[in-house]
Amino acid sequence: MHLYPITAYHYLVLAAALFALGATGVMLRRNIIILFMSIELMLNAVNLNLVAFSRLNGHVVGQVFALFIVAVAAAEAVVGLGILLAFYRNKETLNIDEVNLLRG
Amino acid sequence: MLEAIAFYGLAALILGFGVMVITARSAVHSVVFLVLNFLAVAVVYVVLGAEFLAVIQVLVYAGGIVVLYLFVVMLVNQKRTPEAHHDPHRKTGLGIMLASAVLAEVTAIVVYTASAPSASPIPVSSPVVGGNTEQVGWLLYTDYLIAFEVASMLLLAAMVGAILFARRMD
C-alpha cells in the first residue's frame, strides 16, 4: 500500500473513511434530518466502493449496482422524509431522542 | 502523478465536506455541504471512468434527493433546536468508538488485502472497453431487467407512501 501510484485500493480506503464518517454522524447527531444525510453519506461510500470494484474488475456490473443503490436511496429519502414530516407534525421536534413512542 | 494529485485533492474535499455535513450546526448548512460532497464524489466517478453514473449522481442525488432534504429542512419551521434536548441515556463516547472501530476494521482489511502477495493491484488507469453509457444501459435492460423493474416498482411505492405520510389527516 503506497501513496503512489493510485490503485483501486486507495479508493476503497476513501470509501471506508466516508462510511465511517457517515456512521459517526448517525451516532452523534440528534437532528433526524442530519441523521438521514449521514445515511446518504454511507450509501455514497458504498457506491464509491462498487465503482472502484467495477474499475478493478474492468466490468460495469458494479456501476449497475450503484445505479440501483441510487434508486433505493431516492425511495429511502422520500419515505423517510415523509415519516419525518408526519412525526414533526405530531411532536413538533426533530430530535431523535424524542422518537420514543414505542418505549411507552 | 497527476492522478495522485487529483485523488488526494478529491479525497480531501470529500472527507472535508463529509465532516462539515455531520458537524454543521444548522441543517441547511449540512445540506449545502452534502451537495458539495456529492459533487466531489461525482468527479471521482468520472476519474474512475463511470461518466454515466457520475451524471446520474449529480442529476438524481444532488439535483433531486438533496433538494428534497432542503425543502423539508426549510419547511419544518423549527421552534426549538433538536440539539437542545439531551437524552441522559445517550452514550456519545461509545458511538465514536464504534465508528472508529468500523473505520479501523475496514481499513485494516483493505490494507491487508492490498499488501497480500496474492492480490496484485490492477492500476486504475487500465482502460474500460467501449462507451460506458451503452454498457450500463445494455446490462440494465438485459441481465438486470427484473431488478430494474423491481426498482421502478419500489420508487412507485415510495412515492405513494410518501404522499400518504405527508398528507394532512383531514
Added chain:
Amino acid sequence: MTSMGWLLPLVQILIVLNAVLIAVTYMVLLERKVIAWAQSRLGPMRVGPHGVLQPIADAIKLLLKEDITPARADKWLFTIAPIMSLVPALIAFAVIPFGGHARIFGRDVPLFIADVNVGLLYIVSITSIGVYGIILAGYASNSKYPLLASLRASAQLISYEVAITMMLVSVIVTAGTLSMVAIVEAQLHNHVWFVFVQPVALVVLFIGGLAETNRTPFDLAEAEQELTGGFHTEYSGMRFAMFFLAEYANMIVVSAVVTTLFFGGWLPPFPNVGWLAFLGWIPGWMWFLVKCFVFLYVFVWIRATLPRYRYDQLMRVGWKVLIPVALANLFVTAILKVWL
C-alpha cells in the same frame, strides 16, 4: 506537444468564459433595445453611440455599489447562493459545440471545450444544480417575499425539468447518441435538421426553457409586481449581478442547446442541397451564433408580448400539458425508431 495539449483546453475555457460574460452583458443591452423598439421608444441612448457602452457602465455600477448583507441573514449561505447560481450556468458551456474543427496556426483545433459521451445529460444535471442558488438565496435572506419566491422558483424548476428531460430523451432516441457533437453530426448524416423530425419536442423544450430560465410568461418567481423582485430582493451590488449573469447565461445555454439539438448547430442550412453550398463559405461558428441570436431574440420578443402566468396555472401547464405531451412524443418516437 504535451505542453500544448495542456494549454489548448485552458485557452478554450478562457475564451469561452470571457465570450459568455461579454455576451451576457450585451444580451442585457439587446433585451433593453429590442423591448424598447417593441414599445415605440429608444432604450439606452446616452452611454456611447446608441448606448453600446451601457453594459460596461452597468457592470461598473454593479461592481462599485455597496454590497449589503441584511442583518438577520445567514451570512455564509447569503454569500454562497449567488455563486451556486452562477457556476452551473457557466460550466454548462463546457460541452456546447460552437463549431466543428477549425485550422488555427496550422493545427486542427476543435471549437468546443469537451466532447463527452454524456454531453446532453451533463447539461441537464448541471442545470439541475442551479436550483440551489435560488432556494438558498430565498432562505438565507431571512425575508418573506424572497422565501415565497424561492419556493415558487424551485417548484417551477423541478417540475419543468421533468418535461424537458423527457423531450431530450426523444431527441436522444432520434440521434442515437448523447454527445452534443455527435448529435450535430447525426443531423448532417440524416440530411435533415431535427426540427423537422421533432417539431413537438422543440416547442415543449422551448417552453420548458422559458420556465427554467424564469422568463416571461413564467417569470413569476421574479415578479416584481407580486413579490417585489423575487428571490434576489435582498441582494445588491456584485452578488445581485451574479444572479443577473446566471439568468442571462442560462438563456444563452437554452438557446445554444436548442440550436444544437434542432437546428444543426454549426451546420449551414440544408448542407446537402447543392445550389445552397455557397452558404458553407460562412464559417460554422458564425452560423451557430446567428441561430443562437435568433432564439435569444425570441426570448426577448416573448417578454415584450405576453403577460405572466399564475403559479397554479404554471404548474398545470407543466404537469398536465407538457409532461403528457412529452411522454406521448417519446412513445411515438420510440415506436418509429424501432419499426422504421
Added chain:
Amino acid sequence: MSLFDTDELVINMGPQHPSTHGVLRVVLRLDGERVVGADVVIGYLHRGIEKLSEHRDWQQIVMLTDRMDYVSAATSNLGYCETVEKLMQIEVPRRARYIRTILSELQRIASHNLWLGTHAMDIGAMTVFLYNFRERELILDLFEEFCGARLTYSSMRIGGLPLDIPSGWARKVSAFCDLFETKIPEYEDLLTHNRIWKERTRNIGVISGADAIAIGLTGPPLRGSGVPRDVRKDEPYAAYDEFDFDVPIGSAGDIYDRYLVRLEEFRQSLRIIRQAIAGLPEGPVVGKVPRLIKPPAGETYHAIESPKGELGFFIVSDGRSNVPYRFRVRPPSFCNLQALPRLIKGHLVADVVAMIGSIDIVLGEVDR
C-alpha cells in the same frame, strides 16, 4: 405546498410595494400561496382635504380637489364646481358645459389609460403599459394647452371655466380622437384574446350584481357585474343629456369583464367627445357669478361619474362665512376598495395584485 403543514404566513403587501398603486397596505395571511385573510390598511396618504376645505374659501377648494384623484383632476374639479353651482343655483353657459364634458371625457380616457397600463403591468404585460402612456401623453398635452398644467389642472371654476379654449384646440382634440381610435385595437391585440390574459382574469375576483350593490360599488366595477348604473345617464350633469352614448355592462363580474367595460368606455368617450366638438356652441364660458362666493345656508349632494365611479360631494353652507361649514366627499376609490378583502379571500397572491388593479383605486382619493 399544501402537502406541508406550514404555519400561516403573514405578509405585508405595501405600503411600499410596486403594485399597490401608491401607499395601500394589505396585510395578507397566507397558507402557502393562498390568501386566507386580508386586512386593508389605508391612511398613509391622508392629507385632511375635507377638513382643510372648511378653512379655504370656495374658489380655493378647486385646487384641493385636484389632489384627490390626481390622475383624474378634471372630473374632481367638475364634481365640486357643479355641487357649488347647484347650491347657489348658478346657470352655467352651454359652451362651458360642452367644454366641461369634453375635458372630463378626455380625462376619463387618460385615467383609463393609466389604469390599463398599470393593470396590465401588474399581470406582467409590460408593453401595454408603455403604449397606454404614449396616448396618455397626448391627452396631457391637450390639457397643458388648455390650462397650462399637466396633472393638477384646476381647470374649472364655479360658474364655468377659467378661460375659453385656445384657437385650434378643438381641431386637435378631433385629431386625437381619430388617432386614439386606431390605438385601441393595439391594446386589444395584446390582451383581449390573449390566452394567458384570459386565464389570469376570467372568473377571478367575481362579484355578483347584488353583492356589488350591497357593498356600494360604483363605476366600472359595478357595471362589470351587469348593473347598468351610470350617473351620466341616470342623473345627467354637464351636457351629457345632449349626447348619444351607451353604457357598457359586463355579465360575469370578473376582472376580465371590468377590463372589457373600461375598454368599451374608451370608445364611448370618443363618441361623446366627437359629438361635443361637432356641436360646440358659441358664447361665454362663465355664467353670472357674484364676486364674492357665499352660497346661501343649506346643504346639497351632487354626484358625477368619475372614471373610477360615482364621485359625490356633500357640502353644507351656513350662509354666513365664506368657507363651507361641512365638506364631505364620497370618493369612488374608497368605496370600491371595500370590496377588496371580500374579493381576494381564497385566491392566490398573484391574484391580489390583479384585483387591486381591476378595481382601479387612487390612494390620493382613498385617503384624501
